[in-house]
Amino acid sequence: xxxxxxxxxxxxxxxxxxxxxxxxxxxxxxxxxxxxxxxxxxxxxxxxxxxxxxxxxxxxxxxxxxxxxxxxxxxxxxxxxxxxxxxxxxxxxxxxxxxxxxxxxxxxxxxxxxxxxxxxxxxxxxxxxxxxxxxxxxx
Amino acid sequence: xxxxxxxxxxxxxxxxxxxxxxxxxxxxxxxxxxxxxxxxxxxxxxxxxxxxxxxxxxxxxxxxxxxxxxxxxxxxxxxxxxxxxxxxxxxxxxxxxxxxxxxxxxxxx
Numbered sequence: 256x257x258x259x260x261x262x263x264x265x266x267x268x269x270x271x272x273x274x275x276x277x278x279x280x281x282x283x284x285x286x287x288x289x290x291x292x293x294x295x296x297x298x299x300x301x302x303x304x305x306x307x308x309x310x311x312x313x314x315x316x317x318x319x320x321x322x323x324x325x326x327x328x329x330x331x332x333x334x335x336x337x338x339x340x341x342x343x344x345x346x347x348x349x350x351x352x353x354x355x356x357x358x359x360x361x362x363x364x365x366x367x368x369x370x371x372x373x374x375x376x377x378x379x380x381x382x383x384x385x386x387x388x389x390x391x392x393x394x
Numbered sequence: 395x396x397x398x399x400x401x402x403x404x405x406x407x408x409x410x411x412x413x414x415x416x417x418x419x420x421x422x423x424x425x426x427x428x429x430x431x432x433x434x435x436x437x438x439x440x441x442x443x444x445x446x447x448x449x450x451x452x453x454x455x456x457x458x459x460x461x462x463x464x465x466x467x468x469x470x471x472x473x474x475x476x477x478x479x480x481x482x483x484x485x486x487x488x489x490x491x492x493x494x495x496x497x498x499x500x501x502x503x
Contacts, residue, residue: 298499309446368438
């Protein structure tokens with residue numbers, strides 16, 4: 256019997272489900288750690304005053320969980336971008352799966368990932384330029 | 395009539411030439427050839443996450459090293475998604491470098 260080939264979107268949907276199953280316990284561990292302030296601070300920011308590409312990520316995740324979308328966007332735009340893309344992809348693929356292919360789900364495009372890289376670079380540059388050129392500490 | 399023969403006929407009609415044998419024509423509705431680009435996607439996702447999590451050193455190594463491996467596999471084996479593999483390699487390397495810098499600071503201070 257010929258095996259049915261798994262499409263890219265089906266593979267990504269499965270990866271998304273696995274990420275959800277692994278991510279939920281991680282979030283349950285992570286939120287109390289952030290609330291208690293026991294996570295180590297960013298070394299680059301602490302000793303050199305430079306914002307690293309991940310600075311603001313924890314605050315953005317916490318803001319997103321509390322439903323403060325604009326705050327999340329302000330702290331680190333990648334978190335909201337990733338959450339929106341993830342939800343859109345998973346929900347549309349679930350609908351496509353339930354409708355047995357009558358409705359099409361969101362298709363993966365490589366520009367989604369290049370967009371994420373662009374956001375990381377832009378966020379890091381803007382925060383550091385604001386801090387060192389204009390003296391504005393955004394975090 | 396299957397899709398390929400339909401598109402061959404369409405091509406002949408557009409060329410105004412019904413007598414000549416047309417070569418194989420690319421069917422625009424053919425499914426994407428993306429069998430191996432999963433490696434490129436995995437490499438790039440690992441790279442992006444490794445940059446984001448660069449302050450969590452051990453966790454970052456677990457992301458950056460597979461990211462580098464996936465990207466190299468795509469480049470060496472000539473799989474689809476070379477642009478993403480290059481981007482994934484750069485992101486993973488940057489993430490790993492930042493993580494090593496953090497580790498060095500932690501050891502020295």
